Structure formats: structure tokens, C-alpha cells
Amino acid sequence: MEEKSWSELLAEHSPELAQISRADGEFLDADSALPAWVKQLMAMQMDAVFNHPHGARWYGRRARELGASREQVVEAIKLLRIFGGRPAMATGAEGLREPSE
The missing domain is CATH 1.10.10 (Arc Repressor Mutant, subunit A)
Structure with a gap:
């Protein structure tokens, strides 16, 4: 069985932190x-x-x-x-x- 990524662990245990992490990633990927x-x-x-x-x-x-x-x-x-x-x-x-x- 493949080990879960850190983002999968966050999503499982803290959806709020997982959402913050996704928003951070979107910010990093966007021109501003x-x-x-x-x-x-x-x-x-x-x-x-x-x-x-x-x-x-x-x-x-x-x-x-x-x-x-x-x-x-x-x-x-x-x-x-x-x-x-x-x-x-x-x-x-x-x-x-x-x-x-």
C-alpha cells in the first residue's frame, strides 16, 4: 500500500488546514x-x-x-x-x- 502524502494526511485530519494549503498553492501559481x-x-x-x-x-x-x-x-x-x-x-x-x- 502506498504511503499517504502530507496533503492527503492534512485533508483527512484537518480539512481546514488542507484548504489553507490549497489556497497557498493557488496563490503561488497565479501571477499577481x-x-x-x-x-x-x-x-x-x-x-x-x-x-x-x-x-x-x-x-x-x-x-x-x-x-x-x-x-x-x-x-x-x-x-x-x-x-x-x-x-x-x-x-x-x-x-x-x-x-x-
């Missing part, structure tokens, strides 16, 4: 102030930050389906390095402070 492919790239970045490779893969593919180029996906990854890496370096640099600082 931001094109849908940009929102998908942002979601890909967040899943990468939270170490969720399956989600990062899904959102990256979805961004491509909605019009993002491979170069735009690469640029989103470059930005992710800046947004994720620089704060980590800044936090890590605190280890260089003298005990009296």
Missing part, C-alpha cells in the same frame, strides 16, 4: 504583483534554506514550467548563497571576538 515563476523560485529558496531537497526540486521545476529560464534558476541559487551564506559567516565571525568584547 510578482509573476508566478518568481514566487516559485522564492519557495525553492526557502525549501533549500530549510534543507528540504524534494520541495526545492519541485518548486524549481514548477518555476521552469511557469516560464523561468535555467539561468534564472541558477541566479536564484546564487542569491541563496548570498542570503544564506553571508548571515552564517557574520554569525560565525562572532567566534573571533575576544572574551572581553
Whole structure:
């Protein structure tokens, strides 16, 4: 027997949360102030930050389906390095402070 997906589990145990999740998905897939492919790239970045490779893969593919180029996906990854890496370096640099600082 195939294991239920997280969305199926939500639908079974909390129809309200399942509906919220569907509405979120519809928002991500719709052009608004931001094109849908940009929102998908942002979601890909967040899943990468939270170490969720399956989600990062899904959102990256979805961004491509909605019009993002491979170069735009690469640029989103470059930005992710800046947004994720620089704060980590800044936090890590605190280890260089003298005990009296």
C-alpha cells in the first residue's frame, strides 16, 4: 500500500488546514504583483534554506514550467548563497571576538 502524502494526511485530519494549503498553492501559481515563476523560485529558496531537497526540486521545476529560464534558476541559487551564506559567516565571525568584547 502506498504511503499517504502530507496533503492527503492534512485533508483527512484537518480539512481546514488542507484548504489553507490549497489556497497557498493557488496563490503561488497565479501571477499577481510578482509573476508566478518568481514566487516559485522564492519557495525553492526557502525549501533549500530549510534543507528540504524534494520541495526545492519541485518548486524549481514548477518555476521552469511557469516560464523561468535555467539561468534564472541558477541566479536564484546564487542569491541563496548570498542570503544564506553571508548571515552564517557574520554569525560565525562572532567566534573571533575576544572574551572581553
